[in-house]
Amino acid sequence: MPAPLDDIDRRLLSLLQTNAREATAILARKLGLARSTVVARIARLERDGVVAGYGVRLGRRLDEAAVRAYCFISVLPKTPAAVIRELARLPEVEEVSSVSGPYDYLVFLRCETHEQLDDLLDHIGLLDGVKQTQTSIVLSRKLDRRNALGD
Numbered sequence: 001m002p003a004p005l006d007d008i009d010r011r012l013l014s015l016l017q018t019n020a021r022e023a024t025a026i027l028a029r030k031l032g033l034a035r036s037t038v039v040a041r042i043a044r045l046e047r048d049g050v051v052a053g054y055g056v057r058l059g060r061r062l063d064e065a066a067v068r069a070y071c072f073i074s075v076l077p078k079t080p081a082a083v084i085r086e087l088a089r090l091p092e093v094e095e096v097s098s099v100s101g102p103y104d105y106l107v108f109l110r111c112e113t114h115e116q117l118d119d120l121l122d123h124i125g126l127l128d129g130v131k132q133t134q135t136s137i138v139l140s141r142k143l144d145r146r147n148a149l150g151d
Contacts, residue, residue, distance in 0.1 A: 002048035008033070012041055013050070020054040067111045068138040071124065072103035079129025080104065086127045092120050103134070 005013075008031060015027055024042070028035040045051045075083045087093045087107060095108040107124075111117040117137070125133050 002050065003044070005050065009041065009045065009050075012038065013045070016042075016051070067114055067117050069109045069111075069117055069121075069135050070138070071107045071109055071121065071133055071135040072099075073105045073107060073124070073130055074103045074132040075105070075129050076131050083127055083129040087124070090120065090123075092116070103132075 011031060012027065015022060015030060024038050025035050028038040031038060033041075042051070073083070083105075084096060087096055087105075092109050092111050093107055094110050097106045098104065099106045109117065109120060111120060121133065121135055124130060
């Protein structure tokens with residue numbers, strides 16, 4: 001069983017979420033710890049599955065140029081797994097969440113143009129098992145705690 005997270009683990013995770021490429025020496029300085037201690041904590045967090053990996057966060061210029069949308073999807077009985085597999089094949093699908101209410105899933109989409117989004121929504125609506133969709137295009141982002149860098 002993984003060890004519970006302490007305050008230092010939570011601070012370290014926050015720093016890594018802000019900049020996963022930060023040098024361990026700098027992380028150690030910010031945390032007031034030895035570099036070897038920070039390396040050991042990161043290794044434990046990875047081993048325990050707390051840190052599942054590292055990725056790329058798009059810069060503001062590219063992110064704001066994108067057409068983003070949330071698409072609610074209702075599926076037919078016995079088809080959810082097949083619909084999820086098909087959605088996973090679409091690179092414009094960034095996130096799929098199971099939700100409560102009249103729809104089964106909430107899908108976050110990112111496209112380069114409105115035309116691409118229109119084609120994508122047509123494609124999703126025609127997937128076997130999709131009963132109904134409802135989409136809202138993101139006009140502007142008012143708060144985003146995931147993009148702490150503000151690049």
